[in-house]
Amino acid sequence: MADALTKKEERPAEVTTAERTRSGVTYSPRFDIAETDEELVLYGDLPGVAPEDLDIRFEDRELTIHGKVRPRHDDVDFLYAEYGIGDFYRSFTIGESIDAQKISAELKNGELTLHLPKAEEVKPRRIEVKTS
Amino acid sequence: MLTTRWQPFGSMMAEMNRLREEMDRLFSRFGWDGGRLLARATYPPLNLWEDEDNLYVEAELPGFELSELEITVTGENQLSLKGERRQPELQGGTWHRQERGYGSFSRLVELPHPVDADKVTAELKHGVLTITLPKREEAKPRKIEVKTG
Numbered sequence: 001m002a003d004a005l006t007k008k009e010e011r012p013a014e015v016t017t018a019e020r021t022r023s024g025v026t027y028s029p030r031f032d033i034a035e036t037d038e039e040l041v042l043y044g045d046l047p048g049v050a051p052e053d054l055d056i057r058f059e060d061r062e063l064t065i066h067g068k069v070r071p072r073h074d075d076v077d078f079l080y081a082e083y084g085i086g087d088f089y090r091s092f093t094i095g096e097s098i099d100a101q102k103i104s105a106e107l108k109n110g111e112l113t114l115h116l117p118k119a120e121e122v123k124p125r126r127i128e129v130k131t132s
Numbered sequence: 133m134l135t136t137r138w139q140p141f142g143s144m145m146a147e148m149n150r151l152r153e154e155m156d157r158l159f160s161r162f163g164w165d166g167g168r169l170l171a172r173a174t175y176p177p178l179n180l181w182e183d184e185d186n187l188y189v190e191a192e193l194p195g196f197e198l199s200e201l202e203i204t205v206t207g208e209n210q211l212s213l214k215g216e217r218r219q220p221e222l223q224g225g226t227w228h229r230q231e232r233g234y235g236s237f238s239r240l241v242e243l244p245h246p247v248d249a250d251k252v253t254a255e256l257k258h259g260v261l262t263i264t265l266p267k268r269e270e271a272k273p274r275k276i277e278v279k280t281g
Contacts, residue, residue, distance in 0.1 A: 030227065030231040030232045031221075031229055031232070032219070032227065032229055032231060032232050033228040033229040034222050034225050034226065034227050034228065035226055036223070036224055036225030037224070037225075041220075041225075043220055043232070043234055044192040045192075045195070046259070047192035047193065047194040047258065047260050048260045049256050049258060072260070074183070075183070076181045077176055077181065078179055078181045079181055079182060079244060080181075080182045081179045082178050083178075083179060083182075083192065084178035085178040087184050103150050103209040108195075108198065109195055109196060109241055109256070109258065109259045110192070110193075110194035110195065110259015111194040111195035111259060112259045113220075
């Protein structure tokens, strides 16, 4: 099960799904992924992304997350820079059957929480054992 | 007064390696605490810039509320940023991926100019922290009047 979620793109520079019209660097956001009997839960760090600038799609078992980061500074000369600013993009292939209609997402303070409920047929069932 | 360690650079990303070395050098100064060597502080990464009146320090801190961060300025030019990030609780499941870091962090940076500690403000928006540090008067650039004869 640990391999069910495979990271498709690690390096932002190699994202080849479509050419972007806007120049700039795209970063791969960090994610934590948990699985329970009921669902997959993804927690992602998307600092600087407003809820209206976040685009999440789920199609053919492929989950894509694209967060646009609006420029925060105009022509600033950084005295010191430890990180770059750019859009976030990442996609995952989901091995589990997901009930796409019930996917829900919340973006709060730049932290994304994404719930992917499993389809009924793949949820584990507890087998009642009868005693005679 | 220390010699300046913050050098203005043109292209920021191209200079990352050099910046990292600068930073390591900077933090080695704070690496001792009563003889115990502390782990090098690198979280959160910071960007720093200025205009005539203020210094600005920015950090990406997704998932935080401003009240969870401890921001202090001491000795006119030492900025300290502390906080703790906790992992979401998971009941009856397993983690497949854990790429985000957790735990408490503390960063101490030496600012390139003395600042007015009483007037420092901080804003946290969509997980991006911006600290505005007004420069002290003596650090502001002065326009020199040139008299024509």
